[in-house]
Amino acid sequence: MTELYKTSKGTTFQCDVTDRICLQFGDISASFKIKDFFIFRRTVKTINIHEMIFNLSDDYDFEWIESPKSGIAQKLTLCEIVQLRDLLDGTKFSLELNSVLHETLGTLVIR
Amino acid sequence: MKDLVRLRTSLKEEIEIILNAQCKMEAEASNKYLAMASWLERNGYKQSSDYLYGQAEEERTHFLKIFKYINDVGGTAITPVIGEVTQEYSDLKSVFETALQSEIAVSLSINKIVAKCREVSDFATEEFIMWFVKEQREEEENARRALELFEVIDVNSSAGKFLLDKEIAKIGGKE
Numbered sequence: 123m124t125e126l127y128k129t130s131k132g133t134t135f136q137c138d139v140t141d142r143i144c145l146q147f148g149d150i151s152a153s154f155k156i157k158d159f160f161i162f163r164r165t166v167k168t169i170n171i172h173e174m175i176f177n178l179s180d181d182y183d184f185e186w187i188e189s190p191k192s193g194i195a196q197k198l199t200l201c202e203i204v205q206l207r208d209l210l211d212g213t214k215f216s217l218e219l220n221s222v223l224h225e226t227l228g229t230l231v232i233r
Numbered sequence: 234m235k236d237l238v239r240l241r242t243s244l245k246e247e248i249e250i251i252l253n254a255q256c257k258m259e260a261e262a263s264n265k266y267l268a269m270a271s272w273l274e275r276n277g278y279k280q281s282s283d284y285l286y287g288q289a290e291e292e293r294t295h296f297l298k299i300f301k302y303i304n305d306v307g308g309t310a311i312t313p314v315i316g317e318v319t320q321e322y323s324d325l326k327s328v329f330e331t332a333l334q335s336e337i338a339v340s341l342s343i344n345k346i347v348a349k350c351r352e353v354s355d356f357a358t359e360e361f362i363m364w365f366v367k368e369q370r371e372e373e374e375n376a377r378r379a380l381e382l383f384e385v386i387d388v389n390s391s392a393g394k395f396l397l398d399k400e401i402a403k404i405g406g407k408e
């Protein structure tokens with residue numbers, strides 16, 4: 123397991139044995155196939171946080187986050203969503219940086 | 234550390250995004266043609282309405298072609314959300330003016346995809362999208378031909394509308 127990104131609220135790892143991304147964030151502990159990880163990130167990114175900020179109705183205090191294949195179905199607060207986004211963005215950056223290194227240096231060079 | 238991103242897909246994220254946007258544009262084009270066909274049908278232009286019903290189908294196949302490509306190369310094709318399209322037109326000519334404008338917009342968008350593919354060295358997608366470059370050349374030509382007919386046929390003459398309806402419908406047939 124290689125650590126991909128860490129914030130004060132959570133950590134992500136890459137597992138080269140299972141080819142999965144592991145996520146630990148608050149109560150959430152889940153692993154994703156890479157494709158599902160990006161779909162999950164997209165889900166979290168598309169939440170309308172402005173709506174959550176400005177709409178005073180109780181319905182907007184929390185947002186449901188779901189990733190059916192990873193067993194995630196969780197209510198998150200605005201603050202948690204922003205923190206989760208931060209973690210997911212950082213993870214994506216690490217993944218892409220690794221990809222660029224592979225492309226530039228050649229797979230065999232990187233250990 | 235394995236390169237999981239590349240193992241999953243050859244698509245760079247920026248290309249995946251513009252391809253999904255193009256899917257949406259093709260699906261929208263399909264709906265626009267459908268609305269135009271319906272207007273023509275309601276207003277007695279039966280033959281050119283059949284032509285545009287056909288165009289609507291064709292745009293749907295363009296949409297699916299890109300949609301499936303995204304998934305085939307390991308990306309994630311996203312079902313697009315399509316907004317309202319114009320339902321009412323002032324006259325026959327304005328329908329085909331809108332059609333040409335819409336095709337030009339699609340051509341520009343396709344060109345941007347080609348440029349982006351070259352920028353990020355995605356030659357597989359460039360090769361795929363070149364089919365659309367050729368297709369757009371034909372689509373623009375057809376749309377221009379429809380408007381050209383308004384110059385040679387007087388829409389206000391006795392059988393003008395009838396004749397235009399008939400001649401526009403032939404554009405599709407010559408392909």
Ligand SMILES: [Fe+2]
Nearest residue numbers: 259262292295
């Ligand atoms: Fe098209």
Ligand SMILES: [Fe+2]
Nearest residue numbers: 262292336372
């Ligand atoms: Fe078209």
